[in-house]
Structures are given as structure tokens and as C-alpha cells.
Amino acid sequence: MISHTITRRSAIAGLSTLAAAVLPHGTALAKAPMLNTQAPAYYRYKLGSFEVTVVSDGPLGLGALQDNIFAGISKADFTKILHDNYLPSDAVEMDQNVVVVNTGEKLVLFDTGDGGSTMFGPKSGRLIANLRAAGIDPKEIDVVALTHAHPDHCWGLMATDGKPNFPNAQIALSQADFDFWTDEGKAAMGDMMKALVGGTRRHLIPNRERIAFVTDGQEVVPGIRAIATPGHTVGHLAFAITSGGKTLVNTGDVAHHHIVSMQQPRAAFSYDTDGAQGVASRLRTFDMLATDRLPFVSYHFPWPGLGYVARHGDAYRYFPAPMQTVL
Numbered sequence: 219m220i221s222h223t224i225t226r227r228s229a230i231a232g233l234s235t236l237a238a239a240v241l242p243h244g245t246a247l248a249k250a251p252m253l254n255t256q257a258p259a260y261y262r263y264k265l266g267s268f269e270v271t272v273v274s275d276g277p278l279g280l281g282a283l284q285d286n287i288f289a290g291i292s293k294a295d296f297t298k299i300l301h302d303n304y305l306p307s308d309a310v311e312m313d314q315n316v317v318v319v320n321t322g323e324k325l326v327l328f329d330t331g332d333g334g335s336t337m338f339g340p341k342s343g344r345l346i347a348n349l350r351a352a353g354i355d356p357k358e359i360d361v362v363a364l365t366h367a368h369p370d371h372c373w374g375l376m377a378t379d380g381k382p383n384f385p386n387a388q389i390a391l392s393q394a395d396f397d398f399w400t401d402e403g404k405a406a407m408g409d410m411m412k413a414l415v416g417g418t419r420r421h422l423i424p425n426r427e428r429i430a431f432v433t434d435g436q437e438v439v440p441g442i443r444a445i446a447t448p449g450h451t452v453g454h455l456a457f458a459i460t461s462g463g464k465t466l467v468n469t470g471d472v473a474h475h476h477i478v479s480m481q482q483p484r485a486a487f488s489y490d491t492d493g494a495q496g497v498a499s500r501l502r503t504f505d506m507l508a509t510d511r512l513p514f515v516s517y518h519f520p521w522p523g524l525g526y527v528a529r530h531g532d533a534y535r536y537f538p539a540p541m542q543t544v545l
Contacts, residue, residue: 266462449496
């Protein structure tokens with residue numbers, strides 16, 4: 219009896235031989251030029267009578283791996299987590315999922331992307347182009363609701379020519395974040411803080427007359443309510459969006475990584491203003507989402523950032539929501 223052992227290498231070699239036999243000699247498989255472009259990234263669905271559109275500002279890069287991007291997680295451990303979940307470990311990139319809600323009366327934009335700043339890499343700053351591709355005119359935005367005043371969330375308020383990207387919009391955010399991130403005295407805390415405060419002032423101060431401060435539980439517009447979730451920044455807000463008995467929670471930066479923030483939710487993020495407070499807000503938000511089985515959208519989770527949270531022991535699991543293909 220003859221034993222035949224089929225290996226992956228021999229199978230691939232066999233397929234190559236078969237292709238050579240079937241295709242005429244000299245047949246070209248790819249005559250068309252490569253396009254090297256990507257389709258505009260937006261995803262639209264219904265929430266009760268509201269229309270929700272998630273629009274990408276492009277990926278945000280955290281650069282090369284280092285110790286304690288998440289507190290207590292070494293570079294080696296983080297590398298293993300990424301490898302075990304089939305994620306690249308040479309650098310960390312996170313999506314930027316900007317939410318637009320059309321209530322039928324108001325057009326509300328949540329966060330603005332980073333306006334093309336290269337602070338976190340060269341691939342972001344795509345919001346305005348993707349809004350237009352999604353059929354949304356920035357001039358028609360009625361309200362810009364900021365979860366917080368970090369660069370990747372508010373540095374898209376002003377265009378590079380100094381003109382507002384959303385000239386007809388009222389801007390809503392917490393007073394705590396406005397006061398903290400426009401305080402010139404913070405510049406003495408180091409070069410990074412100097413850059414953050416300086417950049418944020420360029421976007422918030424020229425818009426001061428259009429800014430309305432919102433507090434925990436306050437409605438921004440009917441059907442959209444602020445939820446205080448401090449820690450990542452001093453005045454970080456999430457937003458509950460409710461229509462027709464259905465609720466979606468925009469969690470902003472309550473969590474940053476769809477694996478680490480779930481498996482180790484008590485690990486503070488290195489960019490948190492108050493790591494312990496950020497952990498408390500994350501646990502409280504995750505518990506609410508899991509208990510009430512509410513869908514949420516996370517700013518930095520894999521595109522388009524929509525999913526569910528379930529308890530898993532003393533941690534959690536993330537379940538991406540099935541994307542709907544028909545409205």
C-alpha cells in the first residue's frame with residue numbers, strides 16, 4: 219500500500235501546476251491598473267425614526283508598541299494579546315468613528331476628527347470628504363456635540379484656513395473640558411500638554427460664542443441626552459440617542475481597544491487625565507450596556523464601531539453588531 223501525505227506546500231504546488239495547464243501560455247491575470255484608492259467610509263442605518271450615519275475620519279496611529287499604553291500591560295504582554303487576536307503588533311492603529319444623527323428636525327454631529335493633524339499619524343483628517351461622500355453638507359450641521367476636547371475629537375472644528383468647518387452649528391460640550399483644555403497655564407506641565415492646549419485653544423476659543431455647556435442628564439436636542447463619564451478627560455461625556463423606544467449609546471472614549479478594554483477593563487489608558495476615574499466610568503458604562511442589552515458605538519473600535527457588551531467573568535466581551543445592508 220502506498221501512503222500519500224498531502225502537505226500545504228504540495229497542495230499549493232499542485233494548484234500552480236493546474237493553473238499553468240488550464241491557462242493559455244502568456245495569459246495576463248491583471249491587465250487593469252491598480253487603483254490604490256479606498257471607497258469613502260460611511261455606514262447608515264435607522265434607529266426608530268432617526269437616521270444614524272457613522273463616518274470615518276480615518277485611522278489614528280499610536281506608533282510603536284511601548285510599555286503601559288494600558289496600565290500594567292507590558293510591551294511583551296500587549297504584543298501577545300495582539301498576536302493572539304490576529305492583530306498587527308508592529309504598531310497600534312485605532313479607527314475614528316464619527317456619528318451623525320438626523321432626528322428629522324436637527325442634524326447632530328458627534329465629534330469632528332483631528333482635522334488632519336499629524337500628531338497621531340498621517341492617515342486621518344478624512345471626515346469632511348467622507349461627510350460629503352455620505353451626502354451630508356457640513357454647513358447643514360445644526361449641533362456639534364463633543365464627547366471631549368482631545369485633538370482627535372475637536373481639532374476638526376476649524377479648517378486649515380482658519381474658517382469653521384461647521385459654520386452654522388451650535389457646539390455642545392462640558393464646561394469642565396472647556397476650562398481644562400483651554401487653560402494656558404497647563405502649558406507649564408510639559409511639551410505634550412503645551413501642544414494639546416495650544417491646538418485645542420485654536421479650535422475652541424474662536425467658537426466660544428457658539429458653545430453651550432451641557433451637564434449630566436441634559437438633552438442636547440430632543441432624543442439625545444448627555445451622560446457624564448469622566449476620567450479619560452475631566453468632563454468626558456457619552457450620549458444616549460433614543461427614538462421609537464430604541465436606544466444607542468455613543469460612548470466616545472470610555473474604552474479604546476476592543477480587546478484590551480474588554481479583557482482588562484480595569485487597565486487605565488495612558489492618555490487618561492484620571493486613570494482611576496476613567497476605569498470607574500468604563501465599568502459603570504459597560505455594566506449598563508450589558509444589563510440593558512443596549513447597542514453602542516465606540517469612537518476607536520474597529521469600523522464602524524457598533525456592537526454590544528456582555529459580561530464575561532469579571533471582565534467583558536465585545537460583539538460587533540451585524541451590519542444592515544438595507545434601510
